[in-house]
Amino acid sequence: MRPLRILAVAVTLAVANCLPGALRAQEQQPSSESMAAAQALFALLFTHGFATLNAQAVEAAWPGIESALRTQRRISTQQRSPTCAGNSSASASRGCPRS
Numbered sequence: 001m002r003p004l005r006i007l008a009v010a011v012t013l014a015v016a017n018c019l020p021g022a023l024r025a026q027e028q029q030p031s032s033e034s035m036a037a038a039q040a041l042f043a044l045l046f047t048h049g050f051a052t053l054n055a056q057a058v059e060a061a062w063p064g065i066e067s068a069l070r071t072q073r074r075i076s077t078q079q080r081s082p083t084c085a086g087n088s089s090a091s092a093s094r095g096c097p098r099s
Contacts, residue, residue, distance in 0.1 A: 030038075
């Protein structure tokens, strides 16, 4: 049964490819009004699409950026903290990073 389906699809594609040009879509020059409307629509959709895409990218990337910045800030604060200087065993109990 499967070879018959493959043959039917192949025949359909061959027939569709051999149709005369008159049955295919006719090429016409668009009017200036339709071109202006198409350009206005494209500009509107492009602006809206760009804003939506930008918002999605920020929404996807922001949690990772925020957590990385918080981690970096926490590490730099711990390194500058005067409570982390001195006795290494006391520093470790306060959660200070090891040198």
